[in-house]
Amino acid sequence: MKSKRKTTIKDIANVLKITPSAVSRALNDNPRISDKTKEAVKKVALELEYQPNQLASALRSGKSNLVGVIVPKTNSYFFSTVVESIENELNKEGYNVIITQSNESYKKECRNIQTLLQTQVDGIIASLANETVDFSHYEKIKSKGIPLILYDRGENDIGVDYIGIDDYESSHLVVEHLVEQGCKRIAHLAGLSQARIYKNRIRGYVDALEKHNLPLDTDLIKESNLTLEDGRKKTKELLRLPNRPDAIYAAGDYAALGALQILQENNIKVPEEIALVGFSNEPFTSLIKPTITTISQHNKKIGKLVAKQFLKRVNDKNWKPVLTKTILKAELIIRDSSKKI
Amino acid sequence: MKSKRKTTIKDIANVLKITPSAVSRALNDNPRISDKTKEAVKKVALELEYQPNQLASALRSGKSNLVGVIVPKTNSYFFSTVVESIENELNKEGYNVIITQSNESYKKECRNIQTLLQTQVDGIIASLANETVDFSHYEKIKSKGIPLILYDRGENDIGVDYIGIDDYESSHLVVEHLVEQGCKRIAHLAGLSQARIYKNRIRGYVDALEKHNLPLDTDLIKESNLTLEDGRKKTKELLRLPNRPDAIYAAGDYAALGALQILQENNIKVPEEIALVGFSNEPFTSLIKPTITTISQHNKKIGKLVAKQFLKRVNDKNWKPVLTKTILKAELIIRDSSKKI
Numbered sequence: 001m002k003s004k005r006k007t008t009i010k011d012i013a014n015v016l017k018i019t020p021s022a023v024s025r026a027l028n029d030n031p032r033i034s035d036k037t038k039e040a041v042k043k044v045a046l047e048l049e050y051q052p053n054q055l056a057s058a059l060r061s062g063k064s065n066l067v068g069v070i071v072p073k074t075n076s077y078f079f080s081t082v083v084e085s086i087e088n089e090l091n092k093e094g095y096n097v098i099i100t101q102s103n104e105s106y107k108k109e110c111r112n113i114q115t116l117l118q119t120q121v122d123g124i125i126a127s128l129a130n131e132t133v134d135f136s137h138y139e140k141i142k143s144k145g146i147p148l149i150l151y152d153r154g155e156n157d158i159g160v161d162y163i164g165i166d167d168y169e170s171s172h173l174v175v176e177h178l179v180e181q182g183c184k185r186i187a188h189l190a191g192l193s194q195a196r197i198y199k200n201r202i203r204g205y206v207d208a209l210e211k212h213n214l215p216l217d218t219d220l221i222k223e224s225n226l227t228l229e230d231g232r233k234k235t236k237e238l239l240r241l242p243n244r245p246d247a248i249y250a251a252g253d254y255a256a257l258g259a260l261q262i263l264q265e266n267n268i269k270v271p272e273e274i275a276l277v278g279f280s281n282e283p284f285t286s287l288i289k290p291t292i293t294t295i296s297q298h299n300k301k302i303g304k305l306v307a308k309q310f311l312k313r314v315n316d317k318n319w320k321p322v323l324t325k326t327i328l329k330a331e332l333i334i335r336d337s338s339k340k341i
Numbered sequence: 342m343k344s345k346r347k348t349t350i351k352d353i354a355n356v357l358k359i360t361p362s363a364v365s366r367a368l369n370d371n372p373r374i375s376d377k378t379k380e381a382v383k384k385v386a387l388e389l390e391y392q393p394n395q396l397a398s399a400l401r402s403g404k405s406n407l408v409g410v411i412v413p414k415t416n417s418y419f420f421s422t423v424v425e426s427i428e429n430e431l432n433k434e435g436y437n438v439i440i441t442q443s444n445e446s447y448k449k450e451c452r453n454i455q456t457l458l459q460t461q462v463d464g465i466i467a468s469l470a471n472e473t474v475d476f477s478h479y480e481k482i483k484s485k486g487i488p489l490i491l492y493d494r495g496e497n498d499i500g501v502d503y504i505g506i507d508d509y510e511s512s513h514l515v516v517e518h519l520v521e522q523g524c525k526r527i528a529h530l531a532g533l534s535q536a537r538i539y540k541n542r543i544r545g546y547v548d549a550l551e552k553h554n555l556p557l558d559t560d561l562i563k564e565s566n567l568t569l570e571d572g573r574k575k576t577k578e579l580l581r582l583p584n585r586p587d588a589i590y591a592a593g594d595y596a597a598l599g600a601l602q603i604l605q606e607n608n609i610k611v612p613e614e615i616a617l618v619g620f621s622n623e624p625f626t627s628l629i630k631p632t633i634t635t636i637s638q639h640n641k642k643i644g645k646l647v648a649k650q651f652l653k654r655v656n657d658k659n660w661k662p663v664l665t666k667t668i669l670k671a672e673l674i675i676r677d678s679s680k681k682i
Contacts, residue, residue: 066456074440075421083415084444091449096456099415099440103425108432115407115437119460257628284625287598 007048015044029315067095067310068116070109070126072153074101077282078299079127082151085303086125093311095122106131113137123147123310128155130225133194147313151306152297153197161313163305163326165297167197170330171204171249172211174277174295177332178247179212181340183275187220187238187245189231189255201251201279220245224255231258239266246274247338253278253285256292260337276337290336298328348389356385370656408651409457410440411450411467413494418623419640420468423492426644427466434652436463447472454478464488464651469496471566474535488654492647493638496537502654504646504667506638508538511671512545512590513552515618515636518673519588520553522681524616528561528579528586530572530596542592542620561586565596572599580607587615588679594619594626597633601678617678631677639669 009027013020018037026033026041044050067090071079087097098119100112109129116124117140124141127150135158141148142160154162178186188205191198202221209216219241222234231250235258238245250256256278263270270276270290278285278294285292305326350368354361359378367374367382385391408431412420428438439460441453450470457465458481465482468491476499482489483501495503519527529546532539543562550557560582563575572591576599579586591597597619604611611617611631619626619635626633646667 064459066460068439073421074415074424075418077416080414080416083442087442087444091452096452097441098409098456098460099442100438101424101428101440103428111432111437115439118405119407119439284628287625288628289630 007045007050009050011048012041012044012050015048016040063122064120065095066119066121067097068112068119068121068124069097069099070112070116070124071099071101072104072127072129074099076280078152078280078297081299082127082303082306085300086307087303089304089307090310102129102132104130106134110137113141117141117144117146121146123149123314125149125151125306125310127151128153128195130192130195147310149306149309149313151302153195155196159323161309161324163302163309163328164197165295165302165328165330167200167330168204168207170279170295170332171201172208173330173332174249175205175208175212177293177334178249178275178277178338179214181247181271181275181338183247183340184214185217185220185243185245186214186247186249187222189222189224189226189234189248189250189252189259191224191226191251193223198251205249217243224251226250226252226255228254228258228261231255232262233258235259235262239268244274247271247276248274249277251279253280253282253292253294256294256337257284257288260288260290260292271336271338271340275340281333286335293335293338294333296331296333298330301328348386348391350391352389353382353385353391356389357381404463405461406436407460407462408436408438409453409460409462409465410438411453411457411465412440412442413445413468413470415440415442419493419621419638422640423468423644423647426641427648428644430645430648431651443470443473445471447475451478454482458482458485458487462487464490464655466490466492466647466651468492469494469536471533471536488651490647490650490654492643494536494538500664502650502665504643504650504669505538506636506643506669506671508541508671509545509548511620511636511673512542513549514671514673515590516546516549516553518634518675519590519616519618519679520555522588522612522616522679524588524681525555526558526561526584526586527555527588527590528563530563530565530567530575530589530591530593530600532565532567532592534564539592546590558584565592567591567593567596569595569599569602572596573603574599576600576603580609585615588612588617589615590618592620594621594623594633594635597635597678598625598629601629601631601633612677612679612681616681619678622674627676634676634679635674637672637674639671642669 009020009023013023023041026038069083090097100115102109102112106129109132123146138158148160150160150162152164190202193199193202206216224230224234248259250259256276260276263274268274278292281294281296285294350361350364353364364382367379410424431438441456443450443453447470450473464487479499489501491501491503493505531543534540565571565575589600591600597617601617604615609615619633622635622637626635
């Protein structure tokens with residue numbers, strides 16, 4: 001594992017039989033160099049594992065080649081895999097990724113932004129904390145002209161590029177599946193309705209009931225922070241209702257797990273007596289008994305699209321400021337917790 | 342959630358009836374200010390939620406108030422909780438944490454260090470990637486006089502402060518427990534022996550067998566990268582042995598889960614026919630059936646100790662360069678997968 005001699009710009013120049021300054025210009029995306037030469041230089045640089053002196057090149061170009069990613073929490077399979085995918089894409093293009101976590105706190109999110117701006121990042125990729133309902137801290141990023149891309153938890157008000165899944169449609173997939181299984185009283189452990197993604201899941205749930213001619217019973221909607229503990233608590237409340245639900249659709253897998261625990265502790269058969277569906281395909285959903293039906297959010301694809309959108313924004317300064325909103329269709333993964341037929 | 346007017350140094354001065362410059366000196370830890378005054382200023386600053394202008398104060402003091410944390414992977418309950426705990430401690434003292442992940446790659450770890458140094462961090466807290474066997478990239482940090490603390494996966498050769506659990510002793514706890522349950526042929530899904538923590542787990546396993554007068558059968562030791570997939574593969578190999586094991590001790594929970602899947606697919610009763618123990622108390626170990634016996638690594642405590650050690654290093658420049666090595670005793674959490682009696 002001892003490192004070999006470092007590749008220099010000269011080495012790349014020798015291979016291609018061009019001058020070192022042409023290599024340098026190509027690497028710095030100088031418009032005087034042809035795209036063909038740029039491609040060739042990039043290819044050889046990759047083959048020889050050329051590593052530019054980042055700090056010197058940042059001083060030269062005013063670029064740090066750093067991208068900051070804000071995650072609401074690192075201990076989530078969804079966020080981990082999205083970040084990994086963002087990193088894979090951006091590393092290939094010479095960017096390094098630094099991560100900060102908000103722990104679902106508005107205050108920490110403000111601090112995260114301040115920290116990332118301090119490190120002179122070339123762009124920020126963020127997903128909002130559950131607590132965040134005011135977005136003025138994001139204006140600071142925009143006012144500095146630094147590309148900002150939101151993923152998963154975004155908000156129209158911020159007015160930036162966004163990539164996520166279709167939360168409204170996801171609830172339709174879930175309700176339709178439960179109706180097919182014969183369920184008629186479908187409860188919803190909903191996320192905090194102040195966040196757009198959870199509001200959309202609630203809207204989708206309500207509209208899908210309507211579509212399938214099922215009455216809306218607001219007693220069956222429980223707003224929750226979607227932790228395991230709160231999933232347990234809200235499920236206990238559902239079981240105390242005079243007219244119990246025959247299905248529970250939780251807007252998060254941990255809340256679904258809390259529900260499952262309470263159902264099992266009360267010897268209620270899943271899915272026979274109460275069917276169960278979660279959201280986001282955390283790995284444990286396929287490991288426990290019964291396995292939990294859930295929604296897959298295309299984690300890797302979201303990361304890839306986010307990275308590509310950032311690269312577009314950062315590479316083409318003249319690009320028209322038309323915001324893009326990319327909404328992926330989610331996928332329902334049907335498992336034992338809801339398969340009644 | 343609209344932000345109120347920002348607290349200034351003047352506000353703190355008014356409350357304490359001292360001059361703004363005394364407040365500023367106290368906040369910058371000037372030796373001419375008494376400890377009592379510093380305490381009082383810090384308390385009021387916290388109460389009024391005073392947020393210093395980080396960049397300006399970095400320029401003044403040469404400090405960035407940033408601490409970089411390198412994790413081998415973010416999608417691990419152990420690393421997530423350690424980082425969360427480090428962050429809680431350091432935020433209280435005015436430091437912000439940025440995270441980079443090595444994805445178990447030596448090359449990425451080198452890049453992580455370069456990235457963190459570029460952001461002018463005041464210190465680096467790291468846990469080594471599985472691939473890392475050469476440590477020269479860490480010398481760069483030391484040569485700049487930047488505090489470096491290693492946690493969990495460390496290496497004596499680097500010569501810096503270290504906090505982790507007693508891996509050698511942990512294997513003793515596991516083997517002793519399995520012997521008490523009547524197991525006589527205990528297999529070990531070992532981590533890659535190039536890493537010190539896994540080597541220590543292997544050493545502990547071998548010595549504990551000796552202590553309990555059990556013969557050492559090297560066929561029962563399978564080196565593994567400890568992923569779920571590799572846990573499955575190595576368990577299949579164990580089942581093909583003419584003389585099967587009656588227990589499997591995996592040096593990681595995901596490998597233990599892979600083992601459990603193979604045992605269940607082969608209708609082998611756990612723990613009756615083969616008992617199973619994992620390592621690191623990932624949340625799923627308590628959620629699946631049977632629940633998996635495992636080792637708890639005191640995640641939060643490790644994070645807290647790491648943060649405290651960093652603060653010691655950064656606050657006391659005259660502190661004697663005596664390295665501290667803090668080794669915590671791990672805890673065996675006995676669950677259904679190994680309870681035969």
